[in-house]
Amino acid sequence: MEKCGKTLGNRYEIMEKIGEGGMARVYRAIDTKLNRPVAVKILYEQFAGDPDFLRRFKQEAKAAAKLSHPSIVNVYDEGEEENIHYIIMEYVDGYTLKDIIIRDGPLKPEEAVQIVLQICDALAHAHSQKVIHRDIKPQNIIINFEGRVKVTDFGIASATVDATITYGKSMMGSVYYSSPEQARGNAADQKSDLYSLGVVLYEMITGEVPFSGESPVSIALKHMQEEAVPPGKLVPGLSHALDLIVIRVMRKDPTLRYGSAIEFRDDLEGWLKTRENGNYLSNSLLKRLQSYEYQREDNDYISEVQGRKMKKKGFSLKRFLIFGAVMAVVLLTLVIGYRYISNFLIVPEVTVPDLVGLSMEEVERELTTLGLGYKVVRSVNSDTIPADSVVSHDPPLERTVRKERVIEIVLSLGPNLAEVPYLIGRTELEARLMLDDIGLDIIVSPEYNDDVAPGYVIRQDPGNDFRLTRGESVTVFVSEGKRPFSLRNFNGWILEDVKEWLNLYGLVIRNLDDDYSEEFAEGQIISQYPASGDMVQAGDPVDLIVSKGREPGTFKTYPIDVYPQVPVGQVIKLYVEDEEGTRVVFEGAYQGSIISTSGVGSGRVVLMELRNTEYHIIDTKRFP
Amino acid sequence: MLRFAARTHPGFIREKNEDRFYVPTEIGPYIFAVADGMGGHAAGEVASSLSVKTLDTNISMVSEKLNHFDLTYMQNFLEDCILEANKKILDVQDEQPNLKGMGTTFTVAFFLNNELLVGHIGDSQAYIFYESGFSQITEDHSLVTELVKSGEIKPEEVYNHPQRHLLTRALGTAPLLKTDFYVKPIQSGNYVLLCTDGLTTMLRPAEIREIIINGADLETTADQLLKKANDLGGPDNITFVLIHII
Numbered sequence: 033m034e035k036c037g038k039t040l041g042n043r044y045e046i047m048e049k050i051g052e053g054g055m056a057r058v059y060r061a062i063d064t065k066l067n068r069p070v071a072v073k074i075l076y077e078q079f080a081g082d083p084d085f086l087r088r089f090k091q092e093a094k095a096a097a098k099l100s101h102p103s104i105v106n107v108y109d110e111g112e113e114e115n116i117h118y119i120i121m122e123y124v125d126g127y128t129l130k131d132i133i134i135r136d137g138p139l140k141p142e143e144a145v146q147i148v149l150q151i152c153d154a155l156a157h158a159h160s161q162k163v164i165h166r167d168i169k170p171q172n173i174i175i176n177f178e179g180r181v182k183v184t185d186f187g188i189a190s191a192t193v194d195a196t197i198t199y200g201k202s203m204m205g206s207v208y209y210s211s212p213e214q215a216r217g218n219a220a221d222q223k224s225d226l227y228s229l230g231v232v233l234y235e236m237i238t239g240e241v242p243f244s245g246e247s248p249v250s251i252a253l254k255h256m257q258e259e260a261v262p263p264g265k266l267v268p269g270l271s272h273a274l275d276l277i278v279i280r281v282m283r284k285d286p287t288l289r290y291g292s293a294i295e296f297r298d299d300l301e302g303w304l305k306t307r308e309n310g311n312y313l314s315n316s317l318l319k320r321l322q323s324y325e326y327q328r329e330d331n332d333y334i335s336e337v338q339g340r341k342m343k344k345k346g347f348s349l350k351r352f353l354i355f356g357a358v359m360a361v362v363l364l365t366l367v368i369g370y371r372y373i374s375n376f377l378i379v380p381e382v383t384v385p386d387l388v389g390l391s392m393e394e395v396e397r398e399l400t401t402l403g404l405g406y407k408v409v410r411s412v413n414s415d416t417i418p419a420d421s422v423v424s425h426d427p428p429l430e431r432t433v434r435k436e437r438v439i440e441i442v443l444s445l446g447p448n449l450a451e452v453p454y455l456i457g458r459t460e461l462e463a464r465l466m467l468d469d470i471g472l473d474i475i476v477s478p479e480y481n482d483d484v485a486p487g488y489v490i491r492q493d494p495g496n497d498f499r500l501t502r503g504e505s506v507t508v509f510v511s512e513g514k515r516p517f518s519l520r521n522f523n524g525w526i527l528e529d530v531k532e533w534l535n536l537y538g539l540v541i542r543n544l545d546d547d548y549s550e551e552f553a554e555g556q557i558i559s560q561y562p563a564s565g566d567m568v569q570a571g572d573p574v575d576l577i578v579s580k581g582r583e584p585g586t587f588k589t590y591p592i593d594v595y596p597q598v599p600v601g602q603v604i605k606l607y608v609e610d611e612e613g614t615r616v617v618f619e620g621a622y623q624g625s626i627i628s629t630s631g632v633g634s635g636r637v638v639l640m641e642l643r644n645t646e647y648h649i650i651d652t653k654r655f656p
Numbered sequence: 657m658l659r660f661a662a663r664t665h666p667g668f669i670r671e672k673n674e675d676r677f678y679v680p681t682e683i684g685p686y687i688f689a690v691a692d693g694m695g696g697h698a699a700g701e702v703a704s705s706l707s708v709k710t711l712d713t714n715i716s717m718v719s720e721k722l723n724h725f726d727l728t729y730m731q732n733f734l735e736d737c738i739l740e741a742n743k744k745i746l747d748v749q750d751e752q753p754n755l756k757g758m759g760t761t762f763t764v765a766f767f768l769n770n771e772l773l774v775g776h777i778g779d780s781q782a783y784i785f786y787e788s789g790f791s792q793i794t795e796d797h798s799l800v801t802e803l804v805k806s807g808e809i810k811p812e813e814v815y816n817h818p819q820r821h822l823l824t825r826a827l828g829t830a831p832l833l834k835t836d837f838y839v840k841p842i843q844s845g846n847y848v849l850l851c852t853d854g855l856t857t858m859l860r861p862a863e864i865r866e867i868i869i870n871g872a873d874l875e876t877t878a879d880q881l882l883k884k885a886n887d888l889g890g891p892d893n894i895t896f897v898l899i900h901i902i
Contacts, residue, residue, distance in 0.1 A: 077754050201694035201779070203759060203829045204799050204822040216808055217800075217819045249802045249824050256808055517837060521732045529832070536834045565728030 039064075040118055041111045044072055055079060055188065060123060063108075069123040070108065080115050089188075093119050095163050096186040103154035105174070105184035124182050129170035129232065138239035138267065141274055142307055145300050147173075148233045150181035152297035155229065159222040159293060163187055166220045168228035169209040170235065204248045207255065208241045212284045215252040223286040226296055230281035230289075237274070238266040242282070256284065273303050384439065386429040387422045395422060395441065405438040411445045419446030452506055454496035455489045460510045463489050471502035478512045482570075486513035514538065514570035521564030522557040527578050530557055538570030545576070548583035555579065587611045587633030590655045593626050596639055597651070600624040603642040610635030610655075631655045658686065658767060661878035662897040667854060667890035674700030675852050675895035676708040678764075684719055686767035687711070687734075688897045690780050692852040694826065695758030703745045703760035703828050710741035711764065727773050727839060730766045734775045735835050738762060738827065745828030759828035763794060763850050767899070772848060774838045778826050781856055784840060785847040785865045792861065793838050797825035815857060848899040854892035858885040874900055 036059070039045045044061045050071070051058035061072045079085050090110060097107040109120040129147070133139070139147075151173060158165060165172075165186050174182045207215055211227035214220050235241050242260035245251045260282060264275035277299050283289045290296040382402045387395050392408075399406050406425075417423050426440045427433055450470040455463040460476060467474045484490045493507045500506070517537070522530050527544075534541060549558045561575040562568055582588075587610075596604055599622070606618040611633030618627050631637060636654045640647035666673035674693035680686055691707045693700030714737045725733075741762070749755050761778025772793075774782045779796040795801060799822040803809045814820060825833065842848065847868050855864070864881065871877030878898055885894050 201692065201700075201759075201761075201821050201823055201826070202757070203694075203826055204824050216803065217817045247824060249799060252799065253802065253806050253808070257806070518728060518731055518839075520735055521728075532832050536832055564732060 040072065040113055040116065041109070044070060044118075044120060046072060053185075056119075061120075063120070069125075071105075071121045071123045073119040073121060075117040077115075080117055086117060089117065092187040095161075096188070098161055099158055099163060099186060101154055101157040103150045103181050103183060104157065104186065105182045121184070122182075124174045124176050124184075126174050126176035126182075129173040129175060129236070132175065133170060133235060133239065139236045141237050141267075141270060142304065144233055144236035145274070145304050147175070147181050147236065148229060149297055149300055149304070151183055151229055151232075152293045152300070154181075154183040155222070155225050155293040156297065158186055159225070164220055164222060165225045165228075166214070167209075168225050168232060170232055173232070204252075207248050207252045208243070210252065210255060211286075212256045213286060215255045221286070222292065223289050226281055226289055226293060227283075227286075229293075229296075230278060234260065234263055234278055234282065237263045237270065237278070240266070271303070271307075273306070277303060380435050381432050382435055384425070384427050384429050384431045384433055387425050387439070387441065388429075389417055390422050391420060392422075392443075399439060403435040404433070405436060406441050407438055408443050409440045411443045413446065413448035414444040415447045417444040417446075419444055448502050449499040450502050452492070452494055452496050452498045452500055455492045455506070455508055458489050459487050460489065460508070463492075463508050463510075467506055472500055473503065473505035475505050475507040477507055477509050479509050480513065480515040481511040482514050484511040486511050516567040516569045519560075519562050519564060519566050519568045519574070522560050522576070523564075524552060525557050526555050527557065527576070530576065534574060539568060539572055539574050541576060542573030543575040544578065546578045546580045548581065548586070549579035550582060550586075550588045552579040554581035588656070590631050592629050592631055592637050592653065592655060594629065594637060594639060594651075594653065595626055596622050596641075598622050598641055605640045605642070605647050606637065607640075608635065608637050658899050658901050659874050660688065660897055660899040661874045662688075662895075663878050663882045664895040665882055665886065665890070665893065667892050667894055668886060669889075669891045670893055672698065672701060673893045673895075674704055675854070675893040676701070676704040677850075677895050677897055678708045678711055679897060680715075684715055685725060685730075687715060687764065688850055688899060689762065689764040690850045690852055690895050690897060691763075691827075692761040692778065692780050692854075692893070692895070693758065694760065694823070695755065699755040699758030700760070702748065702755055703758040706744050706748065707738075707741040707760050707762050707827055710744060711737050714740070725768065727766075727768060727771060730768070730773055731775070731837050734764055734766065734773070735837075738764075738775060738777065738833070738835050742827045742830075742833055746831065749828065759823075759826035761823070761852070762827050765848060765850055765899070767842070767848075767901075770841055770843060772840045772842045774840070776836045776838070777833060778823055780850065780852045782838075783849045783851075783861060783864070784842065785849065785861075785868050787845060787869070790861050790865045791840075793840055795836065797836075798823055820857075842901055844901050846901045848901070849896060850899075851896035852893060854890075854894035855881065855885050855896050857892065858888040858890070858894075868898070874898060 036046050036048060040061070043063060043065050045064055047060045047062060049057060050060050056073045056075045059072045059074065061070050062068070063070045075089065079089070093107060093110045097110075100106065105124055106122040107119060108122065111118055111120075151168075155165065163186055165183070167185060167188070168183070172183060172185045174184060176182060209228040209231045211220065211224040214224055231242060243251050243254035243258065245254060260279075262275050263278050264270040264272060277296075281289055281296055290299070382404065384404070385398055385402065387398065390398065395406060412423055414423050421444050423442045423444045425442065427437075450472050452472070453466050453470070455466065458466070464474050479490065481490050488511050490509045490511050492509065494500070525533075531541065547558060549556075552558050556579045558577045558579045560577070562572075568574075592608075594606060596606075598604055602622050603620060604618065604622050605616060606627060606629070607614055607616045608629060608631050610631045617629040629637065634654075634656055636652050638649055639651040641650050660679060662677050662679050664673060664675050664677055676691045676693070678687065678689040680688070689708060689711055691704035693702070693704030695703065714733070718733070745759065749758060761780040762776070763778070763780040763782050764775045765782060766773045772784075774793050776782065776794040777797060779798045780794075781796065782793040784791050784793060798820065800809065800814045800817045800820045802824065803817075804811050804814060809817065827833065849864065849868075859881070863884075867880050867884065868877055871880060878896075881896065881898070882894060
């Protein structure tokens, strides 16, 4: 709808369209009362009919209007006129951050951080007023020509979310900057804004968003499940400290992110200061960064830092060997001495008690009172005796032995159970070997799966927290690849469309030939392999033959039936004029039946009858 | 041989009914469909009607070939209908910017002897109800379904999830679309239900089965299903086709 030239609220004169969003169009306008430029956001007509939506829209506009900060695009006014709902905002002359990234690619880390510092200020102010942005992305960040950063569209996103609930379905949109909790459907809070800002920082530094994919769903799942590649791996030489800041602000678990925009800001500012003083990191910042590292469980950087510390604590092998040798001599002397002496002493006799099922502490207590020694000779599995308790001993119970006799003890390893390993993501062979190793059997159950590559384990039963008796089996469900489907018929389709279709279904073209065709025009598919109706799986190859039109010099042959409307016996002549020339196909007395002939390409069939020694045309038939 | 009953109702909250359905004419092949339009300001019903009309036109052009139909032919035919409808919905949006953002779900079923072919895009659903249970034939093209599949949320969280309305596939939203096709064996005594989510957000499949199995006749059953869903609030348009194989 053309709105340029219109004046809203008797005050705002609309000049030109400057943008278009998911919910509204934005125009540049002149506030004729204050004689200054403003931006006018006009809600799309389809939203204007919904009172619920309008109420929320106004509510959000009012909340945003409360905010007053040099880095927030000011909302001045909102109103309605002839069912046009609008918001009047500060006019910012500049580029969106998206424009800048598209045009210049990655920014210098220092520049990026300076921009983010200003956004942090904006967020800190908004969050203090209990306003959550919910949709921080480069498209909502404008940088004016003085280098001042302005964040726009505070809270508008929540009005849209509510609106889609009222309005029912909508297509899932892009979620490049959405926090895991928002992607999962939980409420957004100030930490969600921080995550999104972290993604923006990531994109500014590396020139690409951390998670991309073929569909919004796959991107949303990556936000929830995948660790982003640390920016330092994409930007060689990037400051390690900045890398850690980005990783922290983008943590999946909100409690592990910065607590507030101010905290995030402080770290960035600290980092920036170190840049100005060369490469030196301030002590407090370094300490904080290290504490982030310890919170991470599986990060490359932890091992790097801890590895350095390990070296300092390192021990000397030489010193250890000398110490060991001395101790061995001492022990050997003690053992030999003891044996030698005890053999020559007369000692009283005692009866061996029942030790089966006792723990080692109990054995110790029992035998010490009796004056017996003991030693553990081996450990075995037992289904009845718990682990670390006595399975059997020698001499057995009730045997009379001399005091100080050493009782040999066999300890239980517990039941002969194997802990089921985690097999998901392994190949079938790996799973087989892993189970074989611990004495479990495998049952392979193949099934189709769209996400797991063929040959890999999709799921297992029982799961990895189970223990099984050796010899029992684990069922692994192994992917056979994607669900097969019946291939459609492409005859008559143009190649470009088929390519797009095949791409959508994950099929690939193997052989692409062309051939002449009578039936199909140039560029259309003549035939395919596999045939229409054959079952295929994603990844399968398809052969296609494309028509290059009719073969030059060849023409389609059309069958032609002629019913001469003449009495039987009448002499007639029938000739065909076509691409091959003119030829007589019948001449003589009519027999009273259909005359079948054919024509090539295009032309006509001419029927003549003999009258007074002269042939006269009585009928012509054109073909095709 | 089969009998069917169809219902469509705006529910008690929405002003408009953006759902459409298709049932066969007296001579037509056994093709049934439901479509649930989306997009504010009347756009939704434009999209859903376009899809059903395209199906209708295409069926009437080929009904004389009725005897030559097999499942492969029909799958090509139905996919062509869907792609054609998709293109029409996109074209209309180009011509009329105020309809931008519209789209529709489309779930279509074709019965041939002992087999059922279902083509599906969006979050409407097709079920088979048996004497002893039920099975959902179609998988929703929605964010929440993906979240369940990836283990991010539990199946029971779907019904109250704030983003359950977000679709990942719908007619009128991309130049070329993937249609999911399913072939299922059916036999006498089975019921097949095609429905928009207005029915299933109110009634769980087990409850639907209860009503169907205990129903006196198909028309009464259909009335009961509609009433039950509306009694529970009727926040959305409700549309379904119930088919009894006899």
